[in-house]
Amino acid sequence: MPLTLPEINLYPLLPALLPAATAILIMLADVLLPLKNKNWLALLALLGLGAAAYFSLVLFGANASAFNQSIVADNFALGISLVILFTGAVTILLSLDFLAARGLDLGEYLALLMGAVSGMILMALANDLIVMFLGLELLSLPLYVLSAFWRTNERSLEAGMKYFLLGAFSSAFFLYGIALLYGATATTNLESIHAAVSAPAFAAYPLFLMGAGLLLVGFGFKVGLVPFQWWIPDVYVGAPTPLTAFMSVATKAAAFAAFFRAFMVAIPTDVFDWRLIMALIAVVSMTVGNVAALTQTNLKRMLAYSSIANAGYILVALVAGGAAGLSSALFYLAAYAVMNLGAFGGLIALGQGAQERLTLDELAGAAQTKPWAAAALAISLLSLAGFPPFAGFVAKFFVFGAAVNAGYVWLAIIGVLNSLVAVYYYLHPIVKMYMNPPAEGWVAAPARTPLALGLAVVVVVLFTIALGLFPSEVLHFAQAAMVK
Amino acid sequence: MPIISLLLLFPIAAALVTALLPKNNARLIKGWALVAVAVEFGLAVYLLANFAPNTSQMQFVEYQPWIPQVGIGYHVGVDGLSFWLVMLTTFLMLISIPASFSQINTRLKEYVIFFLLLEAAMLGVFVALDVFLFYVFWEFSLIPMALIIGIWGHERRVYAAVKFVLFTMSGSLLMLVAILVLYFSTGARTFDLLELQKMITPATLQPWLFAAFALAFAIKVPMFPLHTWLPDAHVQAPTAGSIILAGVLLKLGAYGFIRYCLTLFPDASQQFAPVMITLAIIGIIFGAMVAAIQKDLKSLVAYSSVSHMGFIILGIFAFSQQAMSGAILQMVNHGLSTGALFLFVGLLYERRHTRLIADFGGLHKTIPVLSIFLLIVMFASTSVPGLNGFAGEFLILLGAWEANPLYTVFAATGMILSAIYLLWAYQRVMQGPLTNEKNKNLPDLNRRELALTLALVALIVLIGVMPNLFLNPMQASIAALLNPSNVAGLIK
Known part of the structure; x- marks a missing residue:
């Protein structure tokens, strides 16, 4: 019997390959070139991201696939990869002066970051559980290292260690889930799994159910859903702030992309109706995240709990399902990216040199000493709280709209009541910054905000406003993003 | 002349200009603020001069598709119900800004910016003819008002500001769900108010939707027993904040009853x-x-x-x-x-x-x-x-x-x-x-x-x-x- 090899077509894989290639180039350039100013490496990284974004746009609408359908560059995957690439670029700009002020090496950081970006995009493109796992590991390993990147800081080391141990566990769950699904259906391709379980003679139902459940655990860990959220607050607080911004946004986008694809494509609701379970997880995540965030005094920790709540909102879109659910999820992830990056960016810009301004007490009166950075943080928080005319409002509107359309009015009501709780803690830093007198030790004339940082913050805040005022274009893009 | 768009955009543009003025030149900021609200009032007077009193039709209507995929449009206009409220808003702003000149001595620039943004938001609520657009203005009006109370208010200003936001939002978020239910229930797939008014909202849904809208409006008005935010907000706000709060913001609720509850849910309105x-x-x-x-x-x-x-x-x-x-x-x-x-x-x-x-x-x-x-x-x-x-x-x-x-x-x-x-x-x-x-x-x-x-x-x-x-x-x-x-x- 002749062995037929699948046709090798790397073209649809370019959005993931280019960042990986950039990572290698950066590593080599860092060692081999006698660079006085390492910011050139950042430029190289940005160019790599730009090229990947260019090919994502070129591939858009083509519905290309490669490696025997295990890579699918459909519009949803490409939309997600654009979000990830944008987040990566903004993260680089946020990181430059942050790292310099703390004496951390830029070269290694960038190489690891590019590796993580590559893994995330691979995960979004994956149409096969094994490829998904490859993406998951490729994104996780650099992130474990990056979390501990500030190696003289105990918090950072703790974050890296914790993330690594728990992450390894969740990867094992994920892999075990894949094994069980393979055992039940004899395939790892998502469409083939769907075909196998929908067949009338399908007998391995318990095995399939356990596999799907373990898959859910793996995804739940990566996106930070309750009850798999325990690592999030400590890791988010300990990791260097620009990296926290990156993880909170890009990891979520990548893992949710795979999560949506795995469940919407492979696991038909008429064989196993997972919607109610998901709805309950969404409710619990929203509630736990928001209620726990209420009492936080450290903004990074508060935003960590807020990211748990936001994972809950996005899961509502999965429950709603269909084209509306998918496009609203993509829009939500894009909106969440710009507003969360804006919040972390504003927070970094409020700091001074190596000194960070993270607690509510330190933020007091910041609007008077650094009005523009404070305004950026305030706008991003208002957007997260769901105030119009910012991106977060429109995103919530679409997600809850999809839920109502699918008949989940109760879920939408719980969702909006949760946003009410959230308003309280998002307002807290704004109240402190605008309505309280300046905090001790911060009154002196602050240094100018570094150019790259300022640029990044201005761009994401403008996007936060633009997505709120003119969502039509992005929505158009999102609606074209259908999983087959 | 797109007079209504001018009414909405001019205060926002004026606020942006204010942001660029030098922080320490109080005279310049005060003068500019006065010019801005006066010009805005002038625009409203132009509206007054051209308003046709004998028709029930919407006047000065402007329409632009905004999010056409889901039937959301930038649709604005005034009729006899909203016309005087637009006049009232611009007039009270013209009073409020100079009324603050002797009282507000700190952070004058931000004060003027927030007032101008507030003016645009309030006018937007009165002229919006699209439910989504209305909701955007309705919610946005909260932010500048809360900041005005919280920054320039009296002793318990922060408490009053937060209470004001939370109270108002608790009503309006349920209204948001009601808006979505309304959108999907009529089958028209539009948020346009005039289109929605032609549909008949299903009788079984009307009481629920009415209740959700009414809750948001009743908190804003405020009606007994939802009034408890009001004494705090009014007492703690600076003078001009109280004038606008009592003069215009409360009217948003009453106007909402007339424009939305009565027209979209006529049967439930009679019932309730x-x-x-x-x-x-x-x-x-x-x-x-x-x-x-x-x-x-x-x-x-x-x-x-x-x-x-x-x-x-x-x-x-x-x-x-x-x-x-x-x-x-x-x-x-x-x-x-x-x-x-x-x-x-x-x-x-x-x-x-x-x-x-x-x-x-x-x-x-x-x-x-x-x-x-x-x-x-x-x-x-x-x-x-x-x-x-x-x-x-x-x-x-x-x-x-x-x-x-x-x-x-x-x-x-x-x-x-x-x-x-x-x-x-x-x-x-x-x-x-x-x-x-x-x-x-x-x-x-x-x-x-x-x-x-x-x-x-x-x-x-x-x-x-x-x-x-x-x-x-x-x-x-x-x-x-x-x-x-x-x-x-x-x-x-």
């Missing part, structure tokens, strides 16, 4: 009318009684708002041409007279740094001009004939009598009570012996303050003497609202 009217009457009497026992002049005026807004709700849910005319006129009246009352409380506070009634007494000897104008405004608020309050409340009571004489009997006691609490307060503040040393050397109104006072009092008298001038332009729209099937016959 007795409940709404009962709560309104409780509000009228309760607000007046609580106002009477206040020691703080500003909270007295705040509770009087609860009482007066009750009249407006009564007028809306009496479903008669007269009562509805009275309700809309009374929205304008309340904006003017309560705005003026807050202005005077603010002027007294600037002079004495207290709002406690007990700290005053015999002031008419030291500040006779202020005291005489305060008396006029209090008369307006107690509905003395010849001043604006009478025209509005009398029409409401007349219309309510047709619906049920009992309504009028109970509501009229509110008028008596208002005479009691206002005149008693006047007596304690202005009359009697001048005992407190600190009260003996107070300056009377200066030219700026006199100009503001005269502008308000002139309008109060004008509406009182010639109410028809203000009532006529709204008649056609009210007729169309109350009897949509018989529009043609009612318009002469």
Whole structure:
């Protein structure tokens, strides 16, 4: 019997390959070139991201696939990869002066970051559980290292260690889930799994159910859903702030992309109706995240709990399902990216040199000493709280709209009541910054905000406003993003 | 000329310009702020000059697709229901900005920015003809107002600001779900208000949707028993904040009832009318009684708002041409007279740094001009004939009598009570012996303050003497609202 090899077509894989290639180039350039100013490496990284974004746009609408359908560059995957690439670029700009002020090496950081970006995009493109796992590991390993990147800081080391141990566990769950699904259906391709379980003679139902459940655990860990959220607050607080911004946004986008694809494509609701379970997880995540965030005094920790709540909102879109659910999820992830990056960016810009301004007490009166950075943080928080005319409002509107359309009015009501709780803690830093007198030790004339940082913050805040005022274009893009 | 877009965009543009002005040049910022609100008022006057009074049609309509995929459009226009509220908003802004000049000494630039953004948001609520657009303006108006209260307010300003936001949002978020349910239930796949009004909302859904909308509006109005945020917000806000809060923001709720509840859920509105009217009457009497026992002049005026807004709700849910005319006129009246009352409380506070009634007494000897104008405004608020309050409340009571004489009997006691609490307060503040040393050397109104006072009092008298001038332009729209099937016959 002749062995037929699948046709090798790397073209649809370019959005993931280019960042990986950039990572290698950066590593080599860092060692081999006698660079006085390492910011050139950042430029190289940005160019790599730009090229990947260019090919994502070129591939858009083509519905290309490669490696025997295990890579699918459909519009949803490409939309997600654009979000990830944008987040990566903004993260680089946020990181430059942050790292310099703390004496951390830029070269290694960038190489690891590019590796993580590559893994995330691979995960979004994956149409096969094994490829998904490859993406998951490729994104996780650099992130474990990056979390501990500030190696003289105990918090950072703790974050890296914790993330690594728990992450390894969740990867094992994920892999075990894949094994069980393979055992039940004899395939790892998502469409083939769907075909196998929908067949009338399908007998391995318990095995399939356990596999799907373990898959859910793996995804739940990566996106930070309750009850798999325990690592999030400590890791988010300990990791260097620009990296926290990156993880909170890009990891979520990548893992949710795979999560949506795995469940919407492979696991038909008429064989196993997972919607109610998901709805309950969404409710619990929203509630736990928001209620726990209420009492936080450290903004990074508060935003960590807020990211748990936001994972809950996005899961509502999965429950709603269909084209509306998918496009609203993509829009939500894009909106969440710009507003969360804006919040972390504003927070970094409020700091001074190596000194960070993270607690509510330190933020007091910041609007008077650094009005523009404070305004950026305030706008991003208002957007997260769901105030119009910012991106977060429109995103919530679409997600809850999809839920109502699918008949989940109760879920939408719980969702909006949760946003009410959230308003309280998002307002807290704004109240402190605008309505309280300046905090001790911060009154002196602050240094100018570094150019790259300022640029990044201005761009994401403008996007936060633009997505709120003119969502039509992005929505158009999102609606074209259908999983087959 | 896209006059309404100009009305909405000019304050935003002016706010952006303000952001670029030098922080320490107070004169420049004040001058620019005054020019901005004056130009905005000028635009509104242009609207007044070109408004056709005899039609129920929307005028100055502009339409642009906004999010066409889901049927959301930038659709704006005014008719007889919203027209005077647009005028009121721009006029009160013109009063509020100069009224702040002596009180606001810190962070003037931000103050002006927030006021201009607030103006755009409030106008947006009145002119929006798309439910989504309306909601955007409705929610956005919260942010600048909360910041104004929280930054420039009195002692418990932060508490009041946060309470204000949370209260209002708890209502409006449920309205958001109701908007979505409405959108999917009619099958029209549009958020356009005029399109939605042509659909008939399913009868089983109407009570639920009405309740969700009504909750948001009732909190804003505020109706008893949802009024508890109001005394805090009003008392803690700076003078101009109180003027706008009482003058315009409360009207957003009443306007919402007319524009959304009555037109989108007509059956449920009829069904719920007795409940709404009962709560309104409780509000009228309760607000007046609580106002009477206040020691703080500003909270007295705040509770009087609860009482007066009750009249407006009564007028809306009496479903008669007269009562509805009275309700809309009374929205304008309340904006003017309560705005003026807050202005005077603010002027007294600037002079004495207290709002406690007990700290005053015999002031008419030291500040006779202020005291005489305060008396006029209090008369307006107690509905003395010849001043604006009478025209509005009398029409409401007349219309309510047709619906049920009992309504009028109970509501009229509110008028008596208002005479009691206002005149008693006047007596304690202005009359009697001048005992407190600190009260003996107070300056009377200066030219700026006199100009503001005269502008308000002139309008109060004008509406009182010639109410028809203000009532006529709204008649056609009210007729169309109350009897949509018989529009043609009612318009002469």
